[in-house]
Amino acid sequence: MWAQTKIELANSGRGTYDITSSINEQVAKSGIECGLAHLFIHHTSASLIICENADPAVRSDLEAYMLRAVPDGDPLFAHTQEGPDDMPAHIRSILTQTALTIPVTRSSLALGTWQGIYLWEHRHGPHSRYVTVTVQGQ
Amino acid sequence: MWAQTKIELANSGRGTYDITSSINEQVAKSGIECGLAHLFIHHTSASLIICENADPAVRSDLEAYMLRAVPDGDPLFAHTQEGPDDMPAHIRSILTQTALTIPVTRSSLALGTWQGIYLWEHRHGPHSRYVTVTVQGQ
Amino acid sequence: MWAQTKIELANSGRGTYDITSSINEQVAKSGIECGLAHLFIHHTSASLIICENADPAVRSDLEAYMLRAVPDGDPLFAHTQEGPDDMPAHIRSILTQTALTIPVTRSSLALGTWQGIYLWEHRHGPHSRYVTVTVQGQ
Numbered sequence: 011m012w013a014q015t016k017i018e019l020a021n022s023g024r025g026t027y028d029i030t031s032s033i034n035e036q037v038a039k040s041g042i043e044c045g046l047a048h049l050f051i052h053h054t055s056a057s058l059i060i061c062e063n064a065d066p067a068v069r070s071d072l073e074a075y076m077l078r079a080v081p082d083g084d085p086l087f088a089h090t091q092e093g094p095d096d097m098p099a100h101i102r103s104i105l106t107q108t109a110l111t112i113p114v115t116r117s118s119l120a121l122g123t124w125q126g127i128y129l130w131e132h133r134h135g136p137h138s139r140y141v142t143v144t145v146q147g148q
Numbered sequence: 149m150w151a152q153t154k155i156e157l158a159n160s161g162r163g164t165y166d167i168t169s170s171i172n173e174q175v176a177k178s179g180i181e182c183g184l185a186h187l188f189i190h191h192t193s194a195s196l197i198i199c200e201n202a203d204p205a206v207r208s209d210l211e212a213y214m215l216r217a218v219p220d221g222d223p224l225f226a227h228t229q230e231g232p233d234d235m236p237a238h239i240r241s242i243l244t245q246t247a248l249t250i251p252v253t254r255s256s257l258a259l260g261t262w263q264g265i266y267l268w269e270h271r272h273g274p275h276s277r278y279v280t281v282t283v284q285g286q
Numbered sequence: 287m288w289a290q291t292k293i294e295l296a297n298s299g300r301g302t303y304d305i306t307s308s309i310n311e312q313v314a315k316s317g318i319e320c321g322l323a324h325l326f327i328h329h330t331s332a333s334l335i336i337c338e339n340a341d342p343a344v345r346s347d348l349e350a351y352m353l354r355a356v357p358d359g360d361p362l363f364a365h366t367q368e369g370p371d372d373m374p375a376h377i378r379s380i381l382t383q384t385a386l387t388i389p390v391t392r393s394s395l396a397l398g399t400w401q402g403i404y405l406w407e408h409r410h411g412p413h414s415r416y417v418t419v420t421v422q423g424q
Binding site: 059 | 150186189190193217218222225226227235242243249282284
């Protein structure tokens, strides 16, 4: 059994957005009990991560870490015409994930207690991002 | 054909642990000859990697690199109540993999000669970690 | 439906190589209309990424960033017998991807407009790299 849908996820600019319930909704709709859910973001300046979902400080620390590791406006970069956050956004995407695959067990995402799925927008401005969700199994 | 099992993997604290044979055992049990094996770790402070499996110095160098890149006790972090290695563990997990998908060919994992599968524990203390292995194919 | 093939991709040393059309060729051959394509590189010093495909400066900036983040000949490393670029190559592989999974929609890879698939060779010398492509779906 296969179910494939493209969903649109709007955001208000750089930061992490919990999309776990949107993905679980697609899993529920698929009717699949046991298998895998695959998420793919169709962009190179936003990415997907699985992150601790209890303390919001984890995600603000993560953002602070990434800002220091891949600084906006770094003089190293030649690709600057779309702004000081554009090349860092591409690198941040490559250092994290464009796709995630998560087990489906008993008709829902088999995430650990402290795991949430986040869309990480790396550009400062608000964006609409497209994610294809493919659920397969039996 | 689908086979899905959750396995428990105990470790003695920060470091990389070769789990290739545990995963190959699940592939053998599944009876699947050609397809894919998917591994998912249900935690946000331990991760999965595919790494060179011949010279142990590769993994100690990797550990040294990560300790420098994401230092324990970094004053940047606000999420510190669970210890100086907790926030670094979350970042190390996000910079590596929560899930791996590996081809299954002729009833076994199609790894390259120098590829091993490792569970990377990022916390200093010993932990029991759960990994769901999903094998599918024909 | 399943189709699994191992392809050989030769390169001329460190850098990123667009392999999108080679992968799309395998998808077309499979006859699969809707599903997933999985790519797996059988090496620990070359990796796979999805990167912006329009401005070549993105990929030269990415290379410059990685060279600064994981310097060749870093005195931190003990695994040096295969040259100053070997241990960095292993780390660069672990910080990026050994495997990619991409949706297949209407018989072709469902990539975003600006997404290309690249093999990233991390060693300075030319290499032949093997990638297994597994396409599944209906």
